[in-house]
Structure formats: structure tokens, C-alpha cells
Amino acid sequence: MTDKTGVALVTGAGSGLGRALAMELAARGMKVAGFGRRMDALEAVRSDIGADQFLPISVDVSDFDAVAARFQQIRDHWGAVSVVINNAAVYPHRDLLEETPHQFMKTVGINLGGTYACAHHALLCMKETGVGHIVNVSSFADVAPLPASAAYSVSKGAQRILSRALVADLADRFPGIIVTTWMPGILATDMGMSEGLPPEVAAKWGAELAMRQDTELNGKMFEMSCELPEGRGLKRRVKDLVLMRRRPALITLE
Numbered sequence: 001m002t003d004k005t006g007v008a009l010v011t012g013a014g015s016g017l018g019r020a021l022a023m024e025l026a027a028r029g030m031k032v033a034g035f036g037r038r039m040d041a042l043e044a045v046r047s048d049i050g051a052d053q054f055l056p057i058s059v060d061v062s063d064f065d066a067v068a069a070r071f072q073q074i075r076d077h078w079g080a081v082s083v084v085i086n087n088a089a090v091y092p093h094r095d096l097l098e099e100t101p102h103q104f105m106k107t108v109g110i111n112l113g114g115t116y117a118c119a120h121h122a123l124l125c126m127k128e129t130g131v132g133h134i135v136n137v138s139s140f141a142d143v144a145p146l147p148a149s150a151a152y153s154v155s156k157g158a159q160r161i162l163s164r165a166l167v168a169d170l171a172d173r174f175p176g177i178i179v180t181t182w183m184p185g186i187l188a189t190d191m192g193m194s195e196g197l198p199p200e201v202a203a204k205w206g207a208e209l210a211m212r213q214d215t216e217l218n219g220k221m222f223e224m225s226c227e228l229p230e231g232r233g234l235k236r237r238v239k240d241l242v243l244m245r246r247r248p249a250l251i252t253l254e
């Protein structure tokens with residue numbers, strides 16, 4: 001089922017993928033609140049989308065008290081959020097010998113702490129109705145970290161663990177609240193590469209995923225437009241073979 005009504009929140013909505021996601025969700029009929037640190041960039045998004053569908057909100061997602069206040073602002077303006085896309089992230093390129101612990105934890109505070117803060121306050125809204133969808137935008141940076149990217153790699157790897165922890169904590173009590181992880185791929189944005197995918201293309205997949213209120217999605221991980229299969233140990237593979245069980249078909253977002 002696809003939810004074409006309600007209120008969505010996109011973090012990091014002032015530019016790049018966040019901007020594209022906000023515009024795509026609005027084009028599909030949702031009201032969109034956009035978190036970002038630069039109000040001028042958010043105002044430009046509102047100018048493109050329209051004031052009736054986009055609410056610009058200046059906030060640093062690592063300021064947890066401010067995040068709580070901004071969620072109340074959304075509730076007062078439009079009501080509770082039903083969709084959250086945790087997209088805000090920073091990618092400082094610093095050698096470990098130069099990066100101070102404070103700088104390291106500031107990155108973690110945005111990429112991981114901001115994701116948790118927004119998920120937490122969204123869940124306080126969603127538990128009232130028992131439905132909602134949280135999409136955490138992540139990457140595989142932790143699998144093979146590049147030089148001068150320790151804080152980004154650590155925070156993004158932990159973000160994927162956070163998604164699984166949210167599902168473990170909530171799935172039994174609130175099966176209608178869906179948590180998924182999405183890796184959009186390498187994009188042609190300031191944090192990506194010039195030869196990467198246009199963010200507008202990726203945003204169609206991200207918006208489609210976020211708007212699906214399908215409990216079968218809970219705990220799933222997607223790369224670009226395709227679900228990634230779960231890893232299976234040898235014992236699980238042998239058991240499936242003996243019982244002649246097939247893997248379910250993977251979900252696509254096309």
C-alpha cells in the first residue's frame with residue numbers, strides 16, 4: 001500500500017538528495033517538512049514546491065533539544081509526521097592524526113545522533129496511530145573505509161545497526177511502524193562524485209520506498225532501487241535446501 005497523504009519529514013532538505021526527495025514527495029501529494037542548517041537554501045526549496053506543501057525548518061540535527069522543538073513545530077503546523085527520511089549527513093575529509101575527538105564526535109552526532117533523535121521523536125508521533133515509515137539513508141562506507149573518512153565510515157556503519165535495533169525493539173509492539181535502510185548509490189552531489197547518478201533519479205526510488213506502508217518492508221535494506229538479500233549462514237542454507245524452501249522474491253522500487 002502506498003500512502004499518498006500525510007506529513008513527511010526530510011532531513012538535509014536544502015540541497016542534493018534531500019532537496020530532490022522533498023520535491024518528489026511533494027509531487028506525489030505529501031506535505032513535506034524540511035530540516036536543514038541553511039534557511040536560505042530551504043526557502044529556495046519552498047519557492048520551487050510551494051508554501052502550501054513545504055515547511056522550511058532551520059535546525060542542526062545534532063542539537064537534540066532543538067530537534068524536539070522542531071517536531072512540535074511540525075505538529076502545530078500540519079499535525080504528526082507519518083514518514084521520515086533521515087538523510088542529513090556530513091562527510092569531513094580529515095586524517096585521524098589531525099581530526100580531534102571533538103570533531104570526530106560532532107560528525108557522529110549529526111550522522112548517527114541526528115538519525116536517532118529524528119527517529120525517536122517521529123516514533124512518539126507514530127505510536128499514536130501505530131503506523132508510519134522511517135527510512136535511514138546510509139552507505140557501505142564502513143565496509144572498506146577510505147582514507148581520511150573515519151568519522152563518516154563509523155557513523156554510517158552504526159546507522160545501519162541502529163535500523164536493525166529499532167526493528168528489534170518495535171516490530172512486535174508496533175508492526176505497522178516500518179523501518180528500512182536505503183543506500184541510494186553514488187550521486188552527483190557535493191558529497192558524491194560529478195559522474196554519479198542525478199539525485200532526482202535516486203529520489204524517485206527513495207520517495208517510493210518511504211511512501212509504501214507495507215509491513216513486509218520492515219527491516220529491509222535497499223541499494224538504489226533493489227532490496228538487498230539477507231545474509232544466510234551455512235546451517236540456514238542447508239535447512240532451506242532440505243525443506244525445499246525458496247527465498248522470497250526480492251522487492252524492487254521501480
